[in-house]
Amino acid sequence: GESVGLHLPTLSVQEGDNSIINCAYSNSASDYFIWYKQESGKGPQFIIDIRSNMDKRQGQRVTVLLNKTVKHLSLQIAATQPGDSAVYFCAENIAGNQFYFGTGTSLTVIP
Amino acid sequence: GAVVSQHPSWVICKSGTSVKIECRSLDFQATTMFWYRQFPKQSLMLMATSNEGSKATYEQGVEKDKFLINHASLTLSTLTVTSAHPEDSSFYICSAIMTGDLSYEQYFGPGTRLTVT
Numbered sequence: 001g002e003s004v005g006l007h008l009p010t011l012s013v014q015e016g017d018n019s020i021i022n023c024a025y026s027n028s029a030s031d032y033f034i035w036y037k038q039e040s041g042k043g044p045q046f047i048i049d050i051r052s053n054m055d056k057r058q059g060q061r062v063t064v065l066l067n068k069t070v071k072h073l074s075l076q077i078a079a080t081q082p083g084d085s086a087v088y089f090c091a092e093n094i095a096g097n098q099f100y101f102g103t104g105t106s107l108t109v110i111p
Numbered sequence: 112g113a114v115v116s117q118h119p120s121w122v123i124c125k126s127g128t129s130v131k132i133e134c135r136s137l138d139f140q141a142t143t144m145f146w147y148r149q150f151p152k153q154s155l156m157l158m159a160t161s162n163e164g165s166k167a168t169y170e171q172g173v174e175k176d177k178f179l180i181n182h183a184s185l186t187l188s189t190l191t192v193t194s195a196h197p198e199d200s201s202f203y204i205c206s207a208i209m210t211g212d213l214s215y216e217q218y219f220g221p222g223t224r225l226t227v228t
Contacts, residue, residue, distance in 0.1 A: 008152050032215065043115075043204050043219035044155070089154060097143060097208055097215045101155040 001060040008087060010106045019109075022103045023090035026048045028071060031095035035064060035075045038104075044089060047075070077107075085109045112138050115207050117220035124195055124227055131191045132223045134205030140185040145217065146178075149202040161188040175207035185210065195227040 013019045025033070031052040036044035043044045050073075052056045057064050063076040073090050087106045091099040114137040124130050142163045147155040159180055160168045167180035171204055179191040188207075192199055202224050206217035 041222070043221045046216065093215060098157060098160060099217065100146070100157060104154050
């Protein structure tokens, strides 16, 4: 259940553009997913969640899409701002109340 | 609301010593807390689930005798890294679930950076 990775994938976007961050999860039994944002030296912050009975969920400037067929999640951030620069993780809930984190993507917004 | 604190925020210790890290839920009760570790530019790795009043459940590969977890109250869990070695240097993050919350939303602490020299 642990996530192992040597390097974070990176994504650079121009301020004002839309960002799409992808995540592949491992277990087809996972039924609940959360996207977190982590700024340098801080703990993760909840962004948005989605349950497996949904394909899409929208929040303020963010949309999460879930494709259970290929076990893929995406996080779309509209009109990306410099304050969105951070590392983004998806986390999957397989059983109980434990979550396992994906590798993460480092987003850099270019002003 | 739903604030989780960790203490200390940064600790430097010598190899062979033990270090205790505290995780507190400030404005809510947390029957369940989690401990993660995170190496630079890597993801969070779940180490253990801490349940108030009972023994922690450790993830596979995590040494329970090295990483001692105590959850003696509904607002405090502690992680003690025993006989620390340089390879234990990492960012340790805790999270807490509000007692009675069925959504499983975790509230994360700000993390503790451990440097073992």
